Amino acid sequence: MTEIAFVLNNKKISVEAEGATRLLDILREDLGLTAVKEGCGEGECGACSVLKDGLLVNSCMVPIGTVAGCSIETLEGLRNSDEGRCIIDAFADSGAVQCGFCTPGMVMASIALLRVNAHPTIDEIKVGLSGNLCRCTGYDMIIKGVQLASERGEGIW
């Protein structure tokens, strides 16, 4: 067990863990951040998406040892930010949610996309969300949610 210090949702924290432990398990089990979901455990579905130093990663594929000194953002940290509120309202208004299990990961992927491309085309949105699986919606209304967040988010993204 080693002590690993990193920034989580803009707060400095440290955890005691084996370096190989998955970031996903630290977030869900040790820190109680259950917006991060496990759908596949092998980086295929994106339900466990978080931002590591601003980049979208699957937390099931990130050993906690590699997080030392990094900044990790989860939906719990972003849901009260301007970015988070913009995308959350847009998803809710677009009917982007059905079972909701993929939704936190979709929100994280959308934020990662809009931060680098505030006005994405439909094809760019599709590529931006292509690492996140949804079995309920056919993605149509999720894509429309990202478009709406882009339209409404002048000055935010």
Added chain:
Amino acid sequence: MAEGKTFRNDGYAKVTGRATYADDISFAGTLHMVPVYADYVAAKNVVIDSSKAEALPGCIRVLTAKDVPGITNFGQIEQDYPMLITDTIRSWGDVLALTVAETREIALAAAALVEITADPIKPVLTMEEALSPYARTVPSYGDSNIVVHHKMRHGNPDPLFDECELIIEEDFTTQMIEQGYMEPESAICVPRSDGVIEIYGSMQHPFSTRRFTGALLGEPLSNIEVYTIAVGGGFGGKDDTAAIVCARAALGARILRRPVKMTYTREWSIRESYKRHPYKLHYKVGVTSEGLIKAVKTEMYADSGAYLSVTPWVTWRSTAQCCGPYAVDNVHADVYGVATNNLFTGAMRGFGSPQVNFATEQIIDMIAEKLKMHPLGVRRINMVKQGSTTVTGQVLDDHTVSMEEVMNNTVHEIGYRKKFEKCSLGKSDSDELYGIGLAISYRGASLGAEGMDFCSAIINGQYDGSILVETGIHENGQGSDSVMMMVLAEELGTNLKRIRYKRSSTSNIPDSGSTVATRGTIMGSSSIVLAAKQFKELLSKHLAERLKCTPEEVTFHGDKIWGLTYDQSLTWEEAMKELFLQRVTPYAFGTFQAPDVSWDETNGQGNAYFTYVYSCQAAEVSVNKKTGKIKLLNIVASHDIGKAINKAMLLGQIYGGITQGVGYALMEEVTSEEGRTTSLNFDKYKIPRTTDLPEMTGIVVENYDPHSLTGAKGIGEPALELIAPAIANAVHNATGIRCKSLPLTINPEDLA
């Protein structure tokens, strides 16, 4: 933006990540349970040695069939599914033991230490093998691998084939697929001090969960309370297996007297949970020179796998709808369920229809091609119309039969006629071949003659004017709670904000059956209408005096309760308070019984369903000549669902259903080697991603259904059941190649 108003009572909870699913819940002192599998596909004389596992520090117990106080084997129809194996292994998904430990890591480590030995048996892995007269009998009950045989005898097709201008005789096969809900099975069970076991589980049928748990524990249903929590999708797949995960965790909680959590990995979920039945279908169809289908003979075989689950019901729907939405006067059908040592198969959205539609909707296009007729013409001549008699002998005269209207909508929206003329049929100057195809279906709504069909609702008015409502319909993610709230708000003329959907518990709302079979909206909302009628009658009776009118004159609208004049009204706050002062409980309980249906199993005739949903979906594709890759360009879907209650969610269901159907058509297949599943996660089991999908357009047709108290039918399954044949027809029209097996693949060599 989707048209219409979006309402989801759980929308914000889910989009902010606050919604709690089973694995998100924890209680102090929770133990963790892990299943133990063996590498056998079929074996007997199982011996389990748990001593090394139990010696592991932190491992509390290894539970096996010997620890079960009730019965180990259970099922929805036949009690044949072993929740824990006693002696005989029939499938690679079978569970032999459960390790329980202080942490999940220790439970996993203990599972690896459980030693299992058995005498292997040669598994029966194909239906052909299973049907051979020398085959070993797989099921624990009965003496045959034919576990069900449904017959339809409607007219007499045999003498008619000779008179037919055209005979089409074809074979089709469909593959095994996985429901692919994003949340794997999970349950947390808590022993309560009053003796009740509480269950919070990722399952779609709380009452089935209670039955499986009661059987395993050997306890009455009243000892088990299953709560509804957020569920990450089901699509038919979270009944038996998901219920059994709950039952196993409950067994641990009962024996060890502590909360027990059991959360599945994706690999365990795909290894153990039931799948969509693979089918082999044979059709012989006799057609006149005018394109009229005179006679059909069909035989279908469905691989039921090692356990029965709901195979008799799935194959029944295939029987009742064996000719698609066509009124054929002479049909003989024989539909068999066949036991093998493969993974067991059961309910999945579509339930015996997608397989049939894949065959029938291609046969229609084949007839058109052979007779040089238009595919729309062949459909129009044969499709069910107002007053038609179906292949089950049911006369469709008591609801609007909108098959043609629905087909016309899709044809018009996508521009089918013009585009059909431009199809490549294997010839193109560029590398891309273009094709358009469509398919139509009708789908019996709700259970039909498959089961007892009724549903209850409770409306519970509160002292302060707020209202609690619940029904026996389960929220799996489809948005049923929101629909129920919207229907109640409409019935009571109230603001939606006044209404809260109560988190249901099996100890409160009566068993209303499973939320399957496209029955949630039709059954649940009708039960709300009945309960609301009683609720309004009660309020009218006790408020009339204050409103200075008779009870019959009281009305409900504008979020108020009214007498005859504008100055006579009560707010809901005032009205509820008035009832309490009169010592009257503002409470109503309503049960909606589905209209009668009938069925004669000897000849497959009867009024199979009380109403039908009519659908037409069309797809445009391009196929690359060099790679054979099929790319979707556009999809249009039209469905007559009676009445749209929550239109944005309805469209979401349509697009989601189409997308699952796209997976069925083009990429999904549960693969195995010698009975061992090899596609255990999404790296090998591919489901559609954003980049696999084209623009989709949904058209909602609303012919009010007189059998539903809201006029609404349903959309869950119709959305999925017909896009695969539409795509297959489009691929044919692009390439000239007819694909008779799923998933569709084009070998580029065949295009040269």
